[in-house]
Each structure stands twice: as C-alpha cells, then as structure tokens.
Amino acid sequence: MSSNLAGRHVRTQASSIIATTIFFLVVALVLTGLTAHVVATMTRSANKIDDARATRAARAAISAFVNRLSATATDNAVWDDAYKAISSPDAVGWAYENWGKTTADYPLYDGAVVTGPDRSSIVSAYYKGKPFEPSAFFGEGFFQQINKAADAGQAPVVNFIRTETGIALIVSQAIQPFTAEGELPKLSVLSLYKDLTSEVLDTFSDEHELEGLRLAAVPESGLLNTPITDIGGGVIGHLVWPSKAPGTAVFHEVYPYVAAAVIILAMFLGGVLLVGAAEARRLRQLAQAAIFEANHDSLSGLLNRHGLLALLEESEGTDVAPPRLYLVDLDGFKAVNDAWGHAVGDDLIRIVSNALIACHPEVVAAARLGGDEFALVQIGTAARGEIEETILALFTEPFKIEGRTIEVGASIGVAACDGDVTPLELLRRADMALYRAKANGRGRAIEYDPELDRERQRVAEMEALLKSAISTGAIEAFFQPLVSAATGAITGLEALARWRTPTGNISPEIFIPLAERCGLIDALGVHMLKTSIGHAKNWPGLALSVNVSPVQLCNPEFAAEVISLLQELDFDPKRLTLEITEGVLMTNPEQARRSIDHLKQVGIKFALDDFGCGYASIGALRQFGFDRMKIDRSLVSALDQASNGADVLRATISLATALQIPVTAEGIENTRQAAILREAGCDQLQGYLIGKPMSALDISSKLQEHAA
Ligand code: C2E
Ligand code: CA
Ligand code: CA
Secondary structure, X not given: OOHHHHHHHHHHHHHHHHHHHHHHHHHHHHHHHHHHHXXXXXXXXXXXHHHHHHHHHHHHHHHHHHHHHHHHHHHHHEOHHHXXXXXXXXXXXXXXXXXXXXXXXXOOOOEEEEEOOOOOOEEEEEEOOEEOOHHHHHOOXXXXXXXHHOOOOOOOEEEEEEOOOOEEEXXXXXXXXXXXXXXXXXXXXXXXXXXXXXXHHXXXXXXXXXXXXXXXXXXXXXXXXEEEEEOOOOEEEEEEEEOOOHHHHHHHHHHHHHHHHHHHHHHHHHHHHXXXXXXXXXXXXXXXXXXXXXXXXXXXOOEOHHHHHHHHHHHHOOOOOOOEEEEEEEEOHHHHHHHHOHHHHHHHHXXXXXXXXXXXXXXXXXXXEEOXXXXXXXXXXXXXXXXXXXXXXXXXXXXXXXXXXXXXXXXXXXXXXXXXXXXXXHHHHHHHHHHHHHHXXXXXXXXXXXXXXXXXXXXXXXXXXXXXXXXXXXXXXXXXXXXXXOOOOEXXXXXXXXXXXOOEXXXXXXXXXXXXXXXXXXXXXXXXHHHHHHHHOOOOOOEXXXXXXXXXXXXXXXXXXXXXXXXXXXXXXXXXXXXXXXXXXXXXXXXXXXXXXXXXXXOOEEEEEEEOOOOOOHHHHXXXXXXXXXXXXXXHHHOOOOOOHHHHHHHHHHHHHHOOOOEEEOOOOOHHHXXXXXXXXXXXXXXXXXXXXXXXXXXXXXXXXXXX
C-alpha cells in the first residue's frame, strides 16, 4: 500500500470514528430519554392509580356513613312501640325519652326530629339534647325530605343537607309498625341527622386511608375531591384531601440513584467524546503525515515523483504561466558512492538538493526522482539558458564534505509545457532530453525536440530488426588475418560481425552498442562465437580471435556458457583468444577478473583490445593476466603525422615486451607503419595492408593460395 493510500485509509478511519462516536452519543441520548420517559410514566401511573383508589375510598366512606345512619333510622322508625306511642297523646314525652334525650351524647346521630302526619308540624326536635327549630336550621330542603319519606313501606330517604352550622347527613322514614295490617293512616316521620364534623371526617380518614381529608366549599387545586350533593342534586360542598402520590414518593426515593446514573452516564459520554475526538485528531494527523510522506522524498525533503506529478497536475488548470521542467542528473555520483560510501553520497544528495531548490527565484519546486536524478519546475519568464547556466554553475566548484573534495557534474534535460501536455508527458519529454544530454557527453543541457522521439522510434525499429537478424543468422562473421611480423605468415584470424541488409550494411560500431543497450549482446556474442568457431574448424592450426563486449564479461554466467559451447562444438580452447576493451576493467573489475580467471583455466587466451586510446595501463595488463595487447588503430595511424608518436609507441611496446606480453599492431595500412611497428617489437600485425576483413569463403581461398 502506498503512503498516499494509507493516508486516505487513515482519513476514512478518522471519519468512521467520528461517525461511531456520534452514533454512540445519539444512542445514549435516546436511551436516556426513553429511561426518563419510563420513570416519569411509572411515577405518573402510580400516582393516578392511587388517586383513583383514594377517590373510591372517599365514596366508600360516604356510603358506609349513609348506610349506618339509614340502618339506625329503620331500627327506630319501623317499630311497633314507636308507632303506637307517636299516635298516643304522650307522643311528645315518648319521643323525647327515646330519641330527643339520646341526642345529647350519642355517636350515631346528633339530632332527631319527629314530624306529624300533616308533614309540617314538628312533634319533637332535639339537637345535642336541646330543642331546636328544624325549619330555620335546615331550611326548605327539610320538608322536601319529609314529603318523600312520609309513606309507609319504603326505604329511608337519606340526603346531605346544608345546616346553619355546616353540612349534615339526614335520614327520614315514616314511623310505622313492623308488620302493617291493612291500610295505614297518614304517618308521622322520624328524621335523624348527623353533622359532618371533623371527627366524622377523621373516622373516614382512619378507616379508608384518606389522610388530610376535610370539607371545602369548592374544589381546591392540587387536592383530590369528591362532591357532596343535596336532595335537589345541588353541590353543597366537597370532600378534599391531598394525593398520596406514591409514584412521586418512590421517585424521590430512587432519585439519587437515577441522578448518580445520569451523572455517570454523562461522564462516560464525555469520556467517549474526548477519547473519540482525540483518536480522530490522532488519525487525522497520521493521515496528514502519510500524505506528506507519499509526496516527499525522505532523504532530501524534496518532493518525490508522485509529489511532482501532483504539483504539475494542480498547476494544469490554473492561470499561472505553463511550467518548464528541468531534469538534472548527476554525473559521477556512483563513483562518489563507491569511493566514499553511502553516508557521504547521502550528504551530497542533501547538499545538492538544498542548492537546487534555492538556485533561482523562478524555480518554484524541486523533486528528487531517483538516486541522483532531480527535477526543477520553473514558472516565469527567465530564458531557458539562464536557468540551465545557474544549475550548471552549482557544479563548477567541487563540494566539500567532511574535509573531502568531491567533484560531480550534471546533465540537464528540459521540456516546456506547451499546448496540451500532461504532467506525465512533460516528464517523459524532459527524460528524453536528459537521455540525449548524457549520451552526447556529460555536463550539458538539451531541450526536448520531437526529433528525439522520432530517433527513439528509429532505434526501437532497429532493435527489432537486430533481434530478428540475430535469430535468423543474418549477422555473419567476417575474418581478418593476423600475420607474424617476422615471417608474414597468417597465424590467426579475428572474427568481426557483419550485418548486411537489403538497404545496405550496418556498421558494428552502430549495432554492437545498440545490442549492448537493448540486452541483445549476449545472444549476438553466442551467435558470433558459434559461427566463427564453425568456420575456424576448417582452418586447423590457425588461432581464432573473437571480440567480447564488456557487458558480456560482466554476466556471471558468461564463462560457463563459453566453456560449454566449446565442448559442444569440440573446439580446442587453446586456439581461442577473446579480445576485450579496458572499459570493463574499470567499471566492474571483480566480475571481469572472475570471468577471465575461469576461462583462462581451460586454456582460453585474452587480448587487451584498443590499447592506448583509453586509460588502461601496462600494470592492468599484468594484473588481469592478459596474454596479448593490441595497439589501437588510432595510434598506428598517428604514425603518419609528424610528431613524437613513434617514440611513445616504441616505449610502450618495449615495456610490454619486457613484461613478456606480446603486442599486436592493428590497422596497418602502409608498409612504413608495418616497418616501424615490426622494428618496435610487435610480433603480430593486422590491417588492410595485410588483409581486409573478408568472408569465410574468401579466407578459405586465400589460405589455399598461400598453401599452393
Ligand atoms: P576492433 O575490435 O578494434 O576491430 C577492428 C576494427 O578495425 C574493425 O572494424 C576492422 O574492420 C577495422 N580495421 C581493421 N584494419 C583496418 C585498417 O587497416 N584500417 C581501418 N581504417 N580499419 C581497419 P569493424 O569491423 O567495423 O569493427 C568495429 C568494432 O566493432 C571492433 O573494433 C569491435 O570493437 C566491434 N566488433 C566487431 N565485431 C564484434 C563482435 O563480434 N563482438 C563484439 N563484441 N564487438 C565486435
Ligand atoms: Ca578487436
Ligand atoms: Ca581495435
């Protein structure tokens, strides 16, 4: 997973944490709300249920009160003795003895009234042992009550009634024999009444659990009540009492626990919120770090390739002037790493990075794309040349790192963003130009040109052609004679690759480097070895020289491949000389030595090709165990110019021969060169003077000529 993806991933995680926390909070709040609702509903229901019970109890208390007084009235009114007495002349005295006197101190009633059969005359009326005036005391309602109760055989008439002092319960019943015989005359009526006093209400309270019960003219807010009606249905008062509110009581009891639970929940939610927020913040920071990491190079702190492309993409849609891209590749950086180690190499990268980013005000961004490859983005009007010079100027002085003096150069590829060029295409173009700059020799700047693309296209086509030429055998081996300097006899042949195409011959100077670059050199090398050995078998006694590319020698399997090929073709290894140039000895000396040692063990000889045009020393000749050296053609042709070239050549050859390394001179075109070189100590000569490279057929006929 790239860091950028990681960044995105972490950001999604952060938002999912936020979402989870919010979800959690909402759930917790909903649960709290539901719980509060449940508690409130339970409290209210418990209160309501108890209020209903209390109201029923109040009614039950009233009806018990009514029943008791009714029963007392019936006991006294439906009574043979009373009936007789009330009809007798002593009615007043009897009534007083049995009822009026009793009212003084009797729990069942407070007053007793006897009315005559005319339903209006008062026979006897006593209240608490004293006579009283019922019509004044009770008012009109009393006579309505008497009228209703005057007939025999009916249940007592019971009603609440307003009195001078308050409210009383009054019961009236006709005074009649227990068993009536025949039609009775108009009857007297006994009325008993009981004041609804606070004592009475207290007994209601005690018997029916109605604490605080009292009488009120109108219902009072906050109190429960039940109305009291008189004979006409009019409300004459209310029983009122406070609700017990058991739900509220229970609520008050559990309230501390509920409150504690709510506080704990709130604290817990607060904690969750804090932790969630902290975690989300941490993840957001991680995401930012990951995004930064995804776009930057950790060593230099510059943008990386991804960051550069993102920046170019950003500037694409804006009005700012289109950017110009400079790819800068260090020349000789690998040597710094090899010589001083990676720590110094890293230091150099950092120093160069800092210098590049600050090199010109119009350089708005810098990136490190690879080991020693940088990119600069220029936005502005400064000319390309000005920026290039500024960049190259950074490398004119050597860098100083920990007391070491380090010299590196730079090659620059430039591409301008004209028209619809995508960032990727811009990078590709600059890369193309850089490649060309390096190929043309280091330390220069090249701007992209569509011709570079066309050339690359041609190279790609050539590569394809070369590949098929190798596999179809279109590449042949030509042979150039090597002759003894002393006798002029042919002692060996050098195989040279030839590619003939319908449109003309292509020089090995072109297709060998091409094969090296595109990875075809191994196949080409094997092909050349095979074909040249195939022909050489027809020329017994002659040595065969085959050119080997440094790239081949660096392949760890090369030696084993050559040996098995020789075995396969049954060719004497002692007849074979491999010619190599010095380059490989510099770039990969270890692998070169391993391959050379391995091949020398089986008897193959090595010649150092092109000696004198590079840096190879006589010391290197001995060190790698070369069997022969070949003086480069350029030194030989230089003999024709008037200079001291001949002296240098003589000194070199005598040094080699002193070390017992035989020397071949190649490229001899005239007899004067041949004479000088023979005299200087070359034991083998090669060149157009002796023989041009020719086909195997031509070599065969030339050899026959000589033999003849
Ligand atoms: P080289 O190994 O130095 O080969 C000698 C080159 O000098 C050959 O060029 C040859 O034709 C040319 N030459 C020989 N005598 C004279 C002369 O008197 N005057 C002049 N002007 N030139 C002379 P050629 O064949 O074009 O090969 C060029 C180079 O290509 C070779 O240089 C060799 O490095 C490379 N090469 C050729 N064939 C192969 C091959 O099969 N494998 C590899 N790896 N390299 C090859
Ligand atoms: Ca050669
Ligand atoms: Ca040569």
